[in-house]
Amino acid sequence: MRAEVCLFTSLDLYILCILLLFPAVCFGLQHNDSPLCRTCEGQVQNGSSVWTFCLTAGRIQGRCCFQGNVGDEDSIVGLDLSNCSLSHVEDLHDALAANIIDLSNNPIVNLSDSTFQGFKHLTHLMLPIKLECPGGNTSWDTVEVKHNTRLCEGQRNTCNQTGQMSWNCPENSHCMPYGPGFFECSCLHDFHGYKCLRQGHFPMLEVMAILAGATVIISTLLWLTQRRKVKST
Missing domain, CATH: 1.10.287 (Helix Hairpins)
Incomplete structure (x- = not known):
């Protein structure tokens, strides 16, 4: 019993x-318990660019800062992984909504082309000097080198900011930016499915x-x- x-x-x-x-x-x-924020010890470094951004944009937790107050939607808007002894970077996609990311002062040899795919909101990226800005210099308004850091600022719209139909996109869709050097084809209103061929709202x-x-x-x-x-x- x-x-x-x-x-x-x-x-x-x-x-x-x-x-x-x-x-x-x-x-x-x-939730705001992303392992990305615990990649290395400590918090967002005091006086860094990420720290300055986080003071006005959100709350700091570990190496991340989140938008809004506790209980709000938890989106990482700032990520500071500088000086973390990282030799490679595999997955940053917990920070897809980030505006600023710092990977400087790390012995990173190379980055995959798809590392920042989907990072549509990224406007400031700090990298070790040996690395190139993702998407190439043409994907950023400003690319410069300061000390041992490469600064990539002002992500450009891969679709040339037209938002109009691209020849690479199928009918009933239009080009949308999808990270530095990337774009995606978004279905027009009232179309969905494979190659945007189905009309009507998704059920x-x-x-x-x-x-x-x-x-x-x-x-x-x-x-x-x-x-x-x-x-x-």
Whole structure:
């Protein structure tokens, strides 16, 4: 009897967790505990460009600063990984919303072309002097070298700031900037799907309802099945 009560409680908690976590997974709720902010010890360095930016843009936590107050949407808007003894950089995509990133004073030999793909809001980037600005000099308004740091400032619109249809984009879409040297084809209003060939709004509510219903049904079946096994024993 005691084992049955414990299993019943565990299953109830499991189902409850699924139902509570489902909206968070589907709607992409974020938290501010990104491992990126703990890449190296300490906080955003006092007096640095990132520190100056963070004083007016948000709150500092570790090597990051977040926009707004605690409880607001947690978007990393500033990232200071300078002087962290980094020899390579693999994934910075927790900081996609960043306006300023500092990777200077690190023994980084090279960066992948796709490292800053999707960084549409990035306006200030500090790199070790041996590295080139992502997307090349033509992707930035200003590129200069100060001391041992390469400064890339003012990310340019790869679509030449026209926002008009690009010959690289299919019909019913237009060119949108997608990071230094990158662009993406965004479907025009009322079009979606492969190559923007489908017209009409994407059935988001219907899809979410189906996913929610499937989750509830599977959880209920699991609970009933496990409970019957306990009773039979």
